[in-house]
Amino acid sequence: MRAYKPKDNVQAKAYYTDRYYVSPQVPKLHVESDEIFAADLEAIKAKVDVLDAYIQVEQMVVFINPSDNYKVLELLRDECDYTQLSEMSAIDWLADRGGFEIFYQMLSMNKRKRIRIKMFINKGEAVNSVEKLFRSADWSEREMFDMFGIEANGHPFMKRILMPYDWQGYPLLKTYPLQGDEFAAWYEVDKIYGKEARDIIGPELRDTAKVDRYDSERFARLGHEVPKGTKITGNEPKNEQNYQEEGGVFMIKKFDKKDSVVVDDPQR
Amino acid sequence: MQVKNRLTPFFENITFDREDNEMILNFGPQHPSAHGQLRLMLHLQQEMIVKAHPDIGYLHRGMEKMAENMIYNEFMPTTDRMDYIASSSNNYGFALAVEKLIGLEVPRRAKVIRMMLLEINRLMSHLFWLATTALDIGAMTVFLFAFREREYLMDIIEGYCGARLTHAAIRIGGVPLDIQDTFIAQLKTFLDKLPQNIKDYEDLLDTNRIWLMRMEEVGVISKEMALSWGCTGPMLRASGVAWDIRKEEPYELYDEVEFKVPYSDKGDNFARYRIYMEEMRESAKILYQTIDMYEECVKSNQTELMAHAPKYVSAPKLDIMTQNYSLMQHFVLVTQGMRPPVGEVYVATESPKGELGFYINSQGGPYPYRLKLRAPSFWHTGILTDLLPGHYIPDVVSIIGTTNIVFGEVDR
Incomplete structure (x- = not known):
């Protein structure tokens, strides 16, 4: 079967892939393999539905329903000691799955652990703003809106941040050239x-x-x-380019193309 | 005569005569103390700021978009243009993220060289910060002194990679070159002088009345505010959180070197200034230790500089020139690019400005599916919204100075 290639993705694509090439996977570990993460996951599970959870590259990834994001982040901040929202943004999956994946990157300084909360929203849906919990989300959500067009409900100033206010189109979509x-x-x-x-x-x-x-x-x-x-x-005439000064420089005789002879006799 | 077109400004820099007697001052985007293209809309009551609205995006080049259209190695020089004051630290952050994604182990000698570069970059960045902030506040002498020292460091870096600002000195899987013969001698000469230099700056500033008036009790960031706004690095440590990623989540060989993490619970401009000064001393300490580590590597004859992973990293030059298979592999890696495994990774490193994070989502192709750059200065600019109200106009300059924002990484 031919590999599926979304037609509305205009980003650079590999020009050649071996037909039998199978990509390796970054290993995923069970959450139970880490005590602290397991406890955190229990706390989240007690409050909301968890769709999937695993540990990848030393960090726990938890998939939740998009309506629960405020609740989960509040829980993590107040009860699980994840005091900082390092980063949040979206990933464009419009061509494959018809929506966006949104991730929140959380950091606990006391536990020295990082958690990534992920959720999937459909095209045209908005997310709940977490700006009330973390002020850093103020600018992150604006950036997400600017780059993907995803709005955050309850955000105090939902305007573009990096692009001009009157810009049209969302630059980080895969359909944007x-x-x-x-x-x-x-x-x-x-x-x-x-x-x-x-x-x-x-x-x-x-x-x-x-x-x-x-x-x-x-x-x-x-x-x-x-x-x-x-x-x-x-048909414009060729201009001869001479890069050496008239009279040559020290030790180097001036090279004149007109006076030179091209030797093409191999027996010379 | 100027031809009438739409370049004629729509508004003046200052708006008076509003109903509430508020004055709106448009600070930037071309203000010398804005350290780049920062536009601040300040609402003023007399000289006091009641509302601040930072406007960014004047240096936006769409690096995340560019990353989606570049193979991994191609993106490395682009990371230089983020925090161009300390560009090796960006190179390193990206290289480390990709290495974690692939699961590469870097040879020890390369790790030592990387640490040297990182700490030299930290010193360069902190010296630059000191110079420009002191200049903004009017201390011209410190500016000249600090730039002189930074020049020596740039010479060392130039000897290593040929560039002074945009180094691209680190590769995914290691470093491209061994350090030059004069590197250690030059570095030692510099480090031996550094304590006296730092003392010179402190003698000029620590008890300087003007400096103290502009710095003490100005721009106080509470611990809660710093955490909530995602502040990291010196901004967070000045607010009472002793969090240094080099110490807490050690990468490279930072768990083998001894250094302290200076922090303060004052949270004002002066605390930040003190932390930068102390961090320079700690960096010097680390550099001395890396010199010893490097000499051990030389003694034990560890010459490897790049990881051995034929699927992802080209073989050494000698192999490429002599062995056909290495040449083929190199050709594929250059033309098609490496294909990391499917998965995602977020890696944070302690850059001179704070937590520099790279989130990479790989779908097994030679181009990252999504790459998010977490630049510390972005939030250090955002915090101005909450920090500036209540301060006076001259404080704006000193607060922007101590936040140490670089617009290459705010706008990306």
């Missing part, structure tokens, strides 16, 4: 010169690696330089 979309190409032109100047200026060049051989306004071709703005037809 790396160089930006149509809106991004016109954003600065519209902002600075106005929509009416679109025809004169043209869209912003957002592919930093792009070189246009026929554009003499922004690019020059080494060895084929022409005055700026010249229309290039393809």
